[in-house]
Amino acid sequence: MDTYKLFMHIPENFFSILSGKLKELHTDLLFLIYEQYKKSIFVIDRDVIVDLFIEYFETHDMEYADEEDNNLRDAKERAFHYISKFNHHGWITQEHYLDYSVKISIPDYSIKMLETFHKISTGYQMEFSGHVLSIYQNLMGEEGQTYVAIHQAYQTTKELTDGLKGLNHNIKKYTEKLLDVDDIKEILKQIFDEYELKVLGSHYYRLKSSDHISKYRTKIIKKVRDFSFNHVLVAEQARLMAKDKFSPDISTAESEIFEWLDAIERSFGMMDEILGEIDSRNQKYHRVATQRVKMKVGQTQNFSSKINKILLYLSEQIKENGDRKLIDEEFSSQIQLFKQESLEESSYKYPSQARPKINPTAVQMPIINTDIKQKKMDKFKERLKEEKTIKDINSYVNKVMQDKRELTLSEFPMDNKEEWVNLIYSILYSKSKKANYSLSKPDKLNRVTETEQGIVPNQKIIRK
Template structure:
């Protein structure tokens, strides 16, 4: 499996199963915020941020198997945390910085995993409309100019609609989760708490209502589909997009004496068309099921 050729440290995920996992995750979030705020991270600055953020939890740290934790000062425990993050491969010392100060590098795979964990913990509402508007904006600009950036517009539209599909699937699964939780409740008081404290606040008010009103995604559907229909029947444009994508290394070049295969470009166009916007029938149906269960 390629994953463990990239994440080579065999102890990388051990922090998430450790008795100290909650503190480790908070420390990793400090690293993530440092990464977002600073172009280069000094080790001592990271230590200071750990102390400032985790001061009240530092003394809850327990020694790991084979590890000594005999320094009871905040600074000592913060340095111990940094050593644990280094030992498990979440961060690395940057060997390319020639300075009296030590600098921390955050590997790309760590950044990606931390981003996912951070987003889960924040539980921020997803913005569906912005994805569709960006899709429309990219396609309409490319439609107007028909220049050298048509391929970029299609690539962006493909990526944005893929994210939209994932976001709507997440919404559907969350609605399913609340629906099943509601079915498990036997007391009327628990049913009302589940509805008003969780579903109404986290799903209906923050996501469903905006999705049906001011953040309505389908209002861009007609304009996007109009552009895609024109592109799908424009053989010359499809060849132009394909040639641009070949130059970018996204598609294979034509064989010697042959012609460029434009099928992948058409497939991308069909995919964007099908994905914008998808899945609404399932979401409205799940909403109706939930309402019925409350009656």
């Protein structure tokens, strides 16, 4: 098995500053550098970072300090100390220029780490619909038949599936977190301020509504399959990849192209399962949230809970003063017991009531034109002729299958409109108890089959 040898690419003591009592201070200062890096084009002047650190030290209570801080006189020395510390651990690099200025740059591995930490700490939300649109535009654009477009679509598809998997995990995490909260205000805050805004947000709702993935999926899968079946185009793009040094040789390039295309098709084919799992966990979260809110509200407003408080008070009084001492008059005045009786409507003692009088009125029958009536009847009869009963479809399936035990849907005749209608009715009636056949489960990897006449589900008709 291949080893990745992570510490051949990053310093060995890289992660040491993220542990211990100063980890919060270190991450705060690193985020200041990262924010400044995003604003700069190339490198950052060290004096800018020093000023940012000094401002941080002067505006924050330093409850924790490095052991070496005891020898530092002021905030400026402390700022230089932490810059040197980050440089020593490999988070930044310092470069000395000919004009005696010092510039700070961030290595690529450090940028990726800080970007990930920043997304986690700020509750970053992926724009799911934007990723789907980007994949669609890459494949359908003028450059859609180039390896560059295919590779970009593959990378975006991978980001999309990783984002949906992360969303699925976050819902589970917030469901478990909700169970640990007892205060009703905190429960509501977590539901509306954290979960709805930071976890789901409007991006996922758009993906499920106005920008639904099915809006683009069919065309994306068709484009990917057309590219896969076009071996001349694949060979041409593989030669370009080898020529551009994107791959070591043509054979490897062809394998990579087919791998990208297959990954895109499989991802979009299984997208419904991922979205279904997210919806299921989302519904579970809302059930848990509803139960928690009802329970907490019930504890404060429920009549039985008030009785429970009264009984607890009385039990404490009995423990302190014994069971023979009278309770306070003020407390007694708050409790008023009385007998309340009511009759059920079904009781024979329930007084009968007079039924309201109904004043019938004549209804004016509309006059229907005979020609219009005949046209509608003829249209209705024509529609009835086109409809297929379960008996008709059973006969049709038996005729097509002949003596076979099972038959794939792609083997059914599809040469005209009538045969397509019969195929559709065969699929619809497959779940009926009166059907003489059943439909197999869809293949998870290849959900559809492409024929000369069109695309049909990759399923089989099986005799019962």
